Amino acid sequence: GENVEQHPSTLSVQEGDSAVIKCTYSDSASNYFPWYKQELGKGPQLIIDIRSNVGEKKDQRIAVTLNKTAKHFSLHITETQPEDSAVYFCAASKGGSARQLTFGSGTQLTVLP
């Protein structure tokens, strides 16, 4: 089955700096790659997603890039703010957005004021 690896497991940045989280996937049939943010005591919240026919997608301070050849995708957060502090998960699906998601192990992002 699909396997998703995520790095780093923890990341600390100064407020205003950029943060990058990377994921690799194993199944070349995967075609949908969402990113979720999970705050303490809450469920994961979808922040951005990308499909296999697109190489890059941006939404204000957040961007995601996808390299299908290398089977990896990355989350980029610019101008980080303290409220960006949370656990971020990448995921992959080969059935589209509404099908089984395989998650990475998560990255604890801390933005230092």
Add this chain to the structure above:
Amino acid sequence: DAGVTQSPTHLIKTRGQQVTLRCSPKSGHDTVSWYQQALGQGPQFIFQYYEEEERQRGNFPDRFSGHQFPNYSSELNVNALLLGDSALYLCASSLSGHEQFFGPGTRLTVL
């Protein structure tokens, strides 16, 4: 518009007991998926329901079963609880073919 809701918020059971968790999907959504999230790990897919049928299943034993009702709400049942079943159980809803939105989860503790 209410998002995905789950009940109860917390639950404590002992080994061998049975538990039922409930989920109400976001308004207009017809698909419900269940995930198990152990402490410090990413969610793991249990199964998905669409049109009251189990459409997809992850690598979980038959002790885990579910149901979807005509109003699209869903239940997750776990029989013969083990200590290792202690986790946050997340429900996600979607409109077929679209993004999944998660509820806040039910924290299950098995003693």
